[in-house]
Amino acid sequence: MKLTLTLAGAVLALSGPAFAGSAEDLIAAGKCSSCHTAATTKRGPSWASVAEKYKGDPGAQAKLVDLLKTGGPDDHKKVAASEADLKAIVAIVLSSK
Numbered sequence: 001m002k003l004t005l006t007l008a009g010a011v012l013a014l015s016g017p018a019f020a021g022s023a024e025d026l027i028a029a030g031k032c033s034s035c036h037t038a039a040t041t042k043r044g045p046s047w048a049s050v051a052e053k054y055k056g057d058p059g060a061q062a063k064l065v066d067l068l069k070t071g072g073p074d075d076h077k078k079v080a081a082s083e084a085d086l087k088a089i090v091a092i093v094l095s096s097k
């Protein structure tokens, strides 16, 4: 599990400066990792399976930003972050494989 996160971090670090910094910090600070990992289903779906589910959906980013803001129909954990940070978090999620 630690290894998975370390690897995911390494992959993200390699994927470019756009994702470095605050969004990853928010994923850590938002405790997303207590329920999600990049590649395995924990309490919540893996980032990779979320990316798969929304593949080809042009509205995916807006939907997921909204989910994180409002909690959505399933009462997801709400994330107190700026619109820009939420978009960056969702971009990381949707670019996971």
Ligand code: HEC
Pocket: 026, 027, 030, 031, 032, 033, 034, 035, 036, 043, 044, 045, 050, 053, 064, 067, 068, 074, 075, 076, 077, 079, 089, 093
């Ligand atoms: C307390 C556990 C928990 C925490 C903490 C948590 N999640 Fe989730 N998450 C879930 C569960 C359970 C689901 C599946 C049910 C649902 O969609 O609400 C989910 C679903 C999701 C989905 C997919 C929604 C969809 O439509 O398929 C995304 C994206 C997501 N979480 C992002 C995050 C992010 C980003 C964070 C941290 C800021 C986070 N989650 C923190 C439990 C959690």
